[in-house]
Amino acid sequence: MLIACLSAMALGGDYVIIVNKDCPIGDISKADLKRVYVGKVTDIGGTKVTIANLSLDNPAAESFLTEVTGMGSNDYKSFWMAQQIRGGSTAPLVKKTPDVMVDFVKEGATNIGYVPKDTPVEGVKVIELK
Amino acid sequence: MTPLFYHAKGGVMNAKMMLLVGVLATGVIAQSDQKFKLYGFADMTLTKYFPKDQSSVRTVPLMDERLMFSFDHLNLYQEYRPNDRVRFLTEMSYQDKPPTYVDKNGSIFMGVETPAKLADTNKVQKGIVFYEWGSFSVERAQMSLSLNRYFNFTVGKFITPAGIWNVDHGSPVIMTVNQPSQYTFREIYPKSQLGIMENGTYFIGDADLSYTAYLSSGRGNPVINRAGELAVGGQLRLGLPVLDECNIGLSEYSGTQTAVLRTGDYSMYPDFKVIDHRMFRYREYVSGIDFRIRKSIFMLQSEFNYQFVHNSMRKDWADDSMNTSIIGTYVLGSVDAYKANNFTVTPYGFWEYVRYFDTYNNPSLFGYPVDETDVAAATANQYFLGYMKVMAGINMRMYQNFGIKAEFNFTQLYQAKQPDYSKFPPDPVDPNDIGEDKDGLLNIPGVTAQFYIAF
Numbered sequence: 001m002l003i004a005c006l007s008a009m010a011l012g013g014d015y016v017i018i019v020n021k022d023c024p025i026g027d028i029s030k031a032d033l034k035r036v037y038v039g040k041v042t043d044i045g046g047t048k049v050t051i052a053n054l055s056l057d058n059p060a061a062e063s064f065l066t067e068v069t070g071m072g073s074n075d076y077k078s079f080w081m082a083q084q085i086r087g088g089s090t091a092p093l094v095k096k097t098p099d100v101m102v103d104f105v106k107e108g109a110t111n112i113g114y115v116p117k118d119t120p121v122e123g124v125k126v127i128e129l130k
Numbered sequence: 131m132t133p134l135f136y137h138a139k140g141g142v143m144n145a146k147m148m149l150l151v152g153v154l155a156t157g158v159i160a161q162s163d164q165k166f167k168l169y170g171f172a173d174m175t176l177t178k179y180f181p182k183d184q185s186s187v188r189t190v191p192l193m194d195e196r197l198m199f200s201f202d203h204l205n206l207y208q209e210y211r212p213n214d215r216v217r218f219l220t221e222m223s224y225q226d227k228p229p230t231y232v233d234k235n236g237s238i239f240m241g242v243e244t245p246a247k248l249a250d251t252n253k254v255q256k257g258i259v260f261y262e263w264g265s266f267s268v269e270r271a272q273m274s275l276s277l278n279r280y281f282n283f284t285v286g287k288f289i290t291p292a293g294i295w296n297v298d299h300g301s302p303v304i305m306t307v308n309q310p311s312q313y314t315f316r317e318i319y320p321k322s323q324l325g326i327m328e329n330g331t332y333f334i335g336d337a338d339l340s341y342t343a344y345l346s347s348g349r350g351n352p353v354i355n356r357a358g359e360l361a362v363g364g365q366l367r368l369g370l371p372v373l374d375e376c377n378i379g380l381s382e383y384s385g386t387q388t389a390v391l392r393t394g395d396y397s398m399y400p401d402f403k404v405i406d407h408r409m410f411r412y413r414e415y416v417s418g419i420d421f422r423i424r425k426s427i428f429m430l431q432s433e434f435n436y437q438f439v440h441n442s443m444r445k446d447w448a449d450d451s452m453n454t455s456i457i458g459t460y461v462l463g464s465v466d467a468y469k470a471n472n473f474t475v476t477p478y479g480f481w482e483y484v485r486y487f488d489t490y491n492n493p494s495l496f497g498y499p500v501d502e503t504d505v506a507a508a509t510a511n512q513y514f515l516g517y518m519k520v521m522a523g524i525n526m527r528m529y530q531n532f533g534i535k536a537e538f539n540f541t542q543l544y545q546a547k548q549p550d551y552s553k554f555p556p557d558p559v560d561p562n563d564i565g566e567d568k569d570g571l572l573n574i575p576g577v578t579a580q581f582y583i584a585f
Contacts, residue, residue, distance in 0.1 A: 031336055035333075035338075040331060040338060041279045041331065042214070042276070042279075043278070043279060048214065050214070070374065074471060074472060074530065077530045078527070078530045081302060081530050081531070081584055082298075082302070082303045084169055084207065085171060085205075085207075085298075085300040085302055085303050085584070086297050086298060086300075086303065087207075087219060087221065087270060087288075087289060087297070090167060090209065
């Protein structure tokens with residue numbers, strides 16, 4: 001079901017969470033977002049999603065990962081390396097710059113990402129983190 | 131068209147065709163670059179043990195007093211995801227083990243004899259007799275289909291989802307230099323199996339419950355004589371939203387191991403008869419519980435596993451004489467003593483205890499190919515009753531991809547109490563009693579260092 005576009009900024013650090021304009025997801029709980037970013041699930045509320053991280057040396061990435069996953073970027077990298085060696089899923093895509101992230105989110109109806117707060121977000125939807 | 135080369139069988143391929151094939155191949159490769167991934171790890175160790183001069187342990191490969199520098203693993207993972215739902219994964223491993231090493235029934239065959247010789251150039255020289263070292267294995271080769279969070283199917287060869295350390299088998303992941311011996315010296319669970327597996331995850335509030343169930347051919351047994359010989363198993367894992375991590379797991383496995391020697395009887399020619407000689411047959415049940423908790427810089431991990439083996443060939447004996455029991459447990463604790471960007475120093479401590487009971491009831495478990503019905507012969511083989519191991523070390527990780535570990539370890543082997551032959555007749559002894567090691571000949575201290583790289 002389509003949810004009205006929310007223009008409110010996501011709670012938390014110096015980042016905002018963005019989804020495709022046609023994405024049926026209106027808001028996301030921190031628990032659900034953590035589950036997709038640590039590979040436990042690939043859907044949110046039954047909607048299969050594709051996620052991406054900003055380059056992990058970006059301050060917004062550090063802020064997002066610390067707040068959502070409870071891991072700093074270095075621990076996050078170690079976590080995914082361990083997951084790979086265990087034979088689990090591989091790490092999410094990485095987008096080098098905020099502009100590339102915005103383009104990624106525009107490309108797929110269920111793509112999700114995050115960008116620094118001051119990034120122009122025309123053409124995508126900003127959603128709230130519950 | 132100018133032929134560029136002649137095919138070995140006399141065919142000819144012209145330049146234009148080669149170019150076309152090259153373009154197509156490049157196109158395919160370019161597309162599959164995004165969906166195909168190659169990664170892995172490698173590690174090497176420097177080890178020295180300090181057994182006493184009179185200790186028979188000095189004759190055990192890898193536990194003698196000589197300094198050993200070995201390239202232990204090179205594991206390569208190949209992953210291909212044509213779409214979001216399908217995944218192909220293989221893991222191939224070069225291991226520093228002899229090609230004649232056989233993980234059979236969870237035991238290790240170390241005494242396969244070959245003529246004495248020196249290893250060829252570029253082969254690892256670890257001993258003049260018995261075997262040459264270094265072998266490859268396919269750790270896993272599987273295809274997975276993901277339908278939703280509840281139904282994910284995997285077919286092929288997969289790592290047994292049991293405990294923590296059977297899946298965490300790579301040097302960049304495990305804290306210590308080596309996995310617990312209950313997963314390496316004698317595999318209490320089969321390391322990997324060939325079959326079909328289903329797994330999924332339920333969320334209960336902020337907690338998650340993961341489950342896995344599988345059906346397989348069991349512990350390296352490709353021949354299934356009847357449906358009852360299939361192996362089954364599974365795991366439940368509960369992740370609780372307390373501390374920084376709180377994971378509890380329950381694991382189960384049941385399988386059958388049989389060995390049948392088949393011969394042909396031509397004595398009634400032209401009639402032909404197949405004769406099967408069953409060498410051994412047992413059913414095993416393995417249960418385990420594990421947990422891992424983390425809070426801030428502290429981590430604590432433990433497993434307890436129990437294996438019960440029922441010798442199916444001893445039908446006429448009382449129940450007690452058909453069974454063997456094995457328990458294995460360990461505790462691992464660590465603290466991130468120093469953590470900076472891209473560099474972590476983690477001291478750790480580890481204790482393991484493994485104990486065998488009534489091993490003479492299933493001598494094939496311990497590498498002794500004797501007639502399973504011959505109790506007298508089996509009793510003679512009932513000597514090694516387990517061990518206790520303590521390790522303490524430091525794990526230093528750099529940039530997530532490199533690491534160095536330095537470790538002190540101490541192993542105490544348990545041997546069966548022997549009758550006092552100074553008396554006649556000697557007093558009977560319980561074969562499960564551990565004998566006294568007055569001279570410390572079964573104590574083996576050692577040090578080891580490891581370097582690993584993940585890529």
